[in-house]
Amino acid sequence: MDATLGFAGHSFPAAQQLGSDGLLIGIDQDEVALAAASRRLDELPEGARPTVKLLHGNFGDLDELLLGCAIPGIDAILFDLGVSSVQIDTPARGFSFKEKAPLDMRMDPGTQTLTAAEILNTYDAADLARIIRAYSDERWASRIAEFIVHARAARPFETSDQLVDVVKAAIPASARRAGGHPAKRTFQALRIEVNGELDVLRRGLEAAIRWLNPGGRIAVLSYHSLEDRIVKDAFARLADRCTCPPDLPVCLCGKQPIVDLVTRKPLVPTPEEIARNPRARSAKLRVAEKR
Secondary structure, eight states, X not given: OBSSOTTSTTHHHHHXXXXXXXXXXXXXXXHHHHHHHHHHHTTSOGGGOOEEEEEESOGGGHHHHHHTTTOSOEEEEEEEOSOOHHHHTOGGGOOOSSSOOBSOOOSOTTTXXXXXXXXXXXXXXXXXXXXXXXXXXXXXXXXXXXXXXXXXXXXXXXXXXXXXXXXXXXXXXXXXXXXXXXXXXXXXXXXXXXXXXXXXXHHHHHHHHHHEEEEEEEEEEEOSHHHHHHHHHHHHHHHOOOOSOTTOSSOOSOOOOSEEESOSSOBOOOHHHHHHOGGGTTOEEEEXXXX
16 A cells, blocks of 8 residues: 555556555545556556555545455555655645745645645734744744734735745844755645644554554655654554563563564665655655564
8 A cells, every 4th residue: 555645656666566466555635646646557567457446535544545445454555755746846736935836735625725825824923833843843933923923914925935035034144044945944834734744644654554464564754853753653652562660570561562663763865866866865764564
């Protein structure tokens, strides 16, 4: 199962290995991505193509999505938590701080109603500072929030370039000289808030591990520290469930591990991989195996 199908960049080579006896389940909440992935997977040779089930939805609702597939379990599950190319490279979606576009940032515009513009125009300064700080570790979160509230009093936020200008004005010039684009963290925080990404990730991981067959593996690619911490903590908790005091010579609680850690430390891209794909620079891969 590819829980974040996108354009089938991972699923296409996986399908080639599965062959005609395999089953590939792809999930995405973006209908444009689903349609593109379907076309790409149709390119597989007829005799070597696995059964393919593409599901429209959010992996936070994994239980509901998989119940309709009538399967007992899954052997391998992949989460690639990066924003997909279809979202970054489509200016109208408002994910990028590099293009003038509506401040949308919804991953599923067909069902979601909350947009980044609504957050910027309605949240008070305290709430804006909270999400910018919590979801991006932005040092200047309170100052950015104050500048946002001041700016929207004169003109409501509608486009990404408005937000970029306000963030640049809020961050002192000396602090803008390093660390990449000054608006990057604020855009990340808004995207996470719009899509409830961290809560969705927690629910999706728990459900995915429930659906894994014994010996099955779950692999998660994350791209910022908040995601990686959630994955790390979930895997560690399920790999060491004992709640007995550390000074007890034997376990009395009887809580057995559910997974084994395949990667004690996350795998990171090599310099060669980063040269080929700069977006992979911050990627971390963690893998666990179901007992």
